[in-house]
Amino acid sequence: MSEIRVRFPPSPTGYLHIGGARTALYNWLLVKKLGGKLVLRIEDTDEERSTEASAQAILEGLEWMGITWDEGPYLQSDFAEEHRAAADELVRQGKAYRCYCTREELAAKREAAKAAKQSFQGYDGSCRSLSEDQRALLEDQGRPWVVRFKVDRGEGAVSFDDLVFGPTEVSLAELDDFVIVRSNGVPLYVLSNVVDDHRDRITHVLRGADHLVNTPKQVLLYRAMGWEVPAFAHMALTLDPKKAKISKRRHGEVVAVQFYRDHGFLPWAFCNFMALLGWSAGDDREIYETPEDLIQAFTIEGMAKRNSVFNYRKGDPKFITDPKAIHINAQHLRTMPVEILAPHVKQQLEAASIWSDAWDAGGEERDWFLRTLELVRVRYNFLTDFVTLARAFFDDDYPMEEKALRKSLRKDPALADYLPRLADRLDDLEIFDLETTEAALRALVDELSIKPGLLINAARVALTGQGVGPGIFDVFLALGQARTCARLREKAPLCAGE
């Protein structure tokens, strides 16, 4: 069997959105699974909508996801000549022809057909049988023309075997003589795409099911050119909660890959989630620790035929996106090797200007950093949580949460006295560990005849600014003796309500 070659051909009309990301991911998985090459092709032909910035954004999105390609990015516009040559060849062979009908004429005919309740409203083929004289006349008039592919109805039907949807057959009576070159001389997608895929020796076309209907036309084109038809695999679409097709226009940033990067998703967790939207290995597995795990499990057979819903919640403060996506991210966040998590957190801390190079250098500081990540990550969902929720561990300047202040610190004015006394006890400790700190705290609690929770919760708020977090003795150790005592004394006045 010859080498598998697939392609991802985004049109640069905006950022990379989840539909495109999923298509790219599946192509990438397929190539990694079967061994082959992925070619990236920017389909920028025509379109006032295509922009350089968009192409750049798409590339960045792919890179962030960790999707690598083997060839390209090619620019479809660089091959315009080839596309035109293919059209010319088709005309030369009599498989395509110039059509001089204007849009207005066509529109009028469609209206008429509609009025007459005819089911077929495509092109009627009137220019197909133009005599040489008629043609010459129209040319002399300087009438603009498009090139139409001549659909040979005699064959009856076109068929192809879709790797996902199975054998597919479309009656040729349903197809009209479709346009392959615009009046401005620029070939259309349906043709360019075929020419490009042939030139790039694409063996498997894995794309969205929205392309299912123009596949027959493309099969006809391949055959007319005498080219081998690639295998097609169409993937069911991703819909929004209201079952509408996902689009950048309608859904905004929640469907942009960039959104997930900016909100603290791990690239791989995002891929893991995307892969599960419309695919499964046939078992109940959901977490794939590494790309290798997923690649191994991936099969085209596992791709679903039915559309899936990307269940994002608009305006829900608890779920910024599909809850499952958040869950998968959280799973990876707290189970992945901490050494691999570290660089991601570093990036976040650096961006927030609270990073210290010592945490990267090895030795004690490095160990502390990793231990601290281990300590806090279990309750986090996003990488961004490390700069917000975990801030007190990495920086002495941390915000005091109003609610926690009220509930724990100001619960009893006497805490203004208790906290410094706790600091004194902790200061006196020769050995500062889980056992000694707990013993010290409990001893104080006993002497004061108060509930442990009163002091513990107040200490947590004083130390971290938050009412929630790791066990208090773990916090003591993570902060260290000096910082713990200093903060307890520093924040004590807050208990009195200042």
Add this chain to the structure above:
RNA sequence: GGCCCCAUCGUUCAGUGGUUAGGACACCGGCCUUUCACGCCGGCGACACGGGUUCAAAUCCCGUUGGGGUCACCA
């Protein structure tokens, strides 16, 4: 509307003739506990409908309904 595709809990993914229809997320309880999480235990919750075929149907066939795709000189 024509043509095409699809149809299992709210979402997602299993289940391809015989299952108490399973897992995950979400939701609701409980346990754990100094808080919040994690974890553990439990609950809620689906085969769209109607006909067939069969001893037996979520699984096969037909129809209906519902949803989606597409009908461009966009890609």
